[in-house]
Amino acid sequence: MRKIKLNILGLSYSQTQSGAYALVLSEEDGNRRIPIIIGAVEAQAIAIQLEGLKPPRPLTHDLFLNTALAFHIDVVEVFIHKLEEGIFYAELVCEQDGSKITVDSRTSDAVALALRFECPIYTTEDILDKAGIILDFEEEESEEDENSDAEKEMVGPEDDEDSDYSVYSTEELNTMLDKAVSEEDYEKASEIRDEISRRKKED
Numbered sequence: 759m760r761k762i763k764l765n766i767l768g769l770s771y772s773q774t775q776s777g778a779y780a781l782v783l784s785e786e787d788g789n790r791r792i793p794i795i796i797g798a799v800e801a802q803a804i805a806i807q808l809e810g811l812k813p814p815r816p817l818t819h820d821l822f823l824n825t826a827l828a829f830h831i832d833v834v835e836v837f838i839h840k841l842e843e844g845i846f847y848a849e850l851v852c853e854q855d856g857s858k859i860t861v862d863s864r865t866s867d868a869v870a871l872a873l874r875f876e877c878p879i880y881t882t883e884d885i886l887d888k889a890g891i892i893l894d895f896e897e898e899e900s901e902e903d904e905n906s907d908a909e910k911e912m913v914g915p916e917d918d919e920d921s922d923y924s925v926y927s928t929e930e931l932n933t934m935l936d937k938a939v940s941e942e943d944y945e946k947a948s949e950i951r952d953e954i955s956r957r958k959k960e961d
């Protein structure tokens with residue numbers, strides 16, 4: 759069975775399920791995309807790692823990483839191996855002292871851990887055939903123009919009165935970012951970091 763490598767394209771609010779997010783994985787050597795609906799907690803765990811934010815205390819996935827490393831266990835691969843009734847099934851391929859073992863995992867947790875262990879994510883041709891959305895080159899360019907920061911952000915509500923950070927100085931934004939992280943308000947921290955990143959690109 760040939761494995762196909764996937765990359766994390768981005769996160770966005772789900773248009774079909776309230777309070778949920780869509781995790782989009784892309785075929786590395788192709789134009790197919792797999793949207794996976796995940797919960798807010800798992801989306802936050804993925805977004806924090808994509809943003810490079812450092813929480814003051816370890817979150818659940820960070821705790822798993824620290825525990826695994828303490829016992830010399832490495833997650834070397836995430837494999838999304840089954841799609842049944844709209845649910846994706848994944849497993850962690852772990853290695854310890856030269857021995858490998860697979861551990862069942864929810865796909866959202868597996869992706870969050872793949873980011874932390876810096877390991878590849880794979881799936882099968884069959885799953886891509888069933889769930890993959892094909893984008894041609896022009897559609898892909900249009901999507902990238904409209905969602906240029908999709909790989910790094912979770913888009914907040916448009917009517918959030920605190921979401922306009924353009925009125926603050928960069929120094930103030932850095933102070934607000936530190937405060938948001940210390941208070942574990944990672945969604946706000948992501949928005950502030952996006953504004954800081956935007957200014958750096960313009961400089």
